[in-house]
Amino acid sequence: NAGVTQTPKFRVLKTGQSMTLLCAQDMNHEYMYWYRQDPGMGLRLIHYSVGEGTTAKGEVPDGYNVSRLKKQNFLLGLESAAPSQTSVYFCASGLGQGARDTGELFFGEGSRLTVL
Amino acid sequence: ELKVEQNPLFLSMQEGKNYTIYCNYSTTSDRLYWYRQDPGKSLESLFVLLSNGAVKQEGRLMASLDTKARLSTLHITAAVHDLSATYFCAVDAGSGTYKYIFGTGTRLKVLA
Numbered sequence: 001n002a003g004v005t006q007t008p009k010f011r012v013l014k015t016g017q018s019m020t021l022l023c024a025q026d027m028n029h030e031y032m033y034w035y036r037q038d039p040g041m042g043l044r045l046i047h048y049s050v051g052e053g054t055t056a057k058g059e060v061p062d063g064y065n066v067s068r069l070k071k072q073n074f075l076l077g078l079e080s081a082a083p084s085q086t087s088v089y090f091c092a093s094g095l096g097q098g099a100r101d102t103g104e105l106f107f108g109e110g111s112r113l114t115v116l
Numbered sequence: 117e118l119k120v121e122q123n124p125l126f127l128s129m130q131e132g133k134n135y136t137i138y139c140n141y142s143t144t145s146d147r148l149y150w151y152r153q154d155p156g157k158s159l160e161s162l163f164v165l166l167s168n169g170a171v172k173q174e175g176r177l178m179a180s181l182d183t184k185a186r187l188s189t190l191h192i193t194a195a196v197h198d199l200s201a202t203y204f205c206a207v208d209a210g211s212g213t214y215k216y217i218f219g220t221g222t223r224l225k226v227l228a
Contacts, residue, residue, distance in 0.1 A: 031214050033216065035218070040125075040220065041220065042122075042204065042218050042219055042220035042221045043159075043204065043206075043218040043221075044218070045215065045216065045217060045218075048214070048215060050214050056215070058215065059217065090158065090159070092159075094214070102147075102164040102166060103147055103149070103164070103208065103214070103216075104149055104161045104164050105149070105151075105159075105161070105206075105216060106161070107158045107159045107160070108158060109157075109158050110158055
């Protein structure tokens with residue numbers, strides 16, 4: 001039972017390079033999220049999606065783009081990486097807040113990104 | 117803009133002691149979530165509080181929600197070393213947004 005899978009788990013980039021983080025979930029969840037975690041800052045929401053083909057900005061969206069072309073996948077892109085984007089990135093998914101779901105999120109294992 | 121504040125940020129306590137972690141949030145919300153994160157690991161769901169006055173308990177942890185005060189508490193009873201972790205609360209920014217905002221976390225260290 002895979003749950004939420006993130007790839008890659010580790011990556012080192014040079015300033016100005018681009019990359020994409022992939023999040024895949026096999027729970028048929030509607031909602032998907034990208035957070036970044038930095039020491040002393042907790043988790044901050046970058047972008048999220050409430051369904052296939054939709055995306056919305058979170059608290060810290062600048063410098064990132066996302067796409068949700070398939071329900072099970074949520075991609076996070078960095079077009080021109082900066083040292084300030086060095087962080088641990090977490091993907092999460094949730095079924096929704098319908099009658100049969102509580103809104104809790106299920107997290108991937110995280111992706112550690114270093115930008116030199 | 118929704119703000120979620122936790123205190124304390126760091127907590128070092130002796131085994132067997134009791135303590136409470138507080139989570140305050142700035143806008144109306146009737147849903148609040150608690151998560152646990154072990155060092156270097158992912159987050160796992162602890163409690164889901166869905167209405168004013170909700171109380172959930174599991175083992176030595178008990179969570180409660182007061183939506184009028186915009187406050188949730190996570191109470192630790194007779195702490196043990198295995199509870200050492202970082203605890204986060206999270207709030208839905210508004211009905212129907214599904215935009216979950218997290219607090220800064222409380223790093224708990226239980227000393228033997």
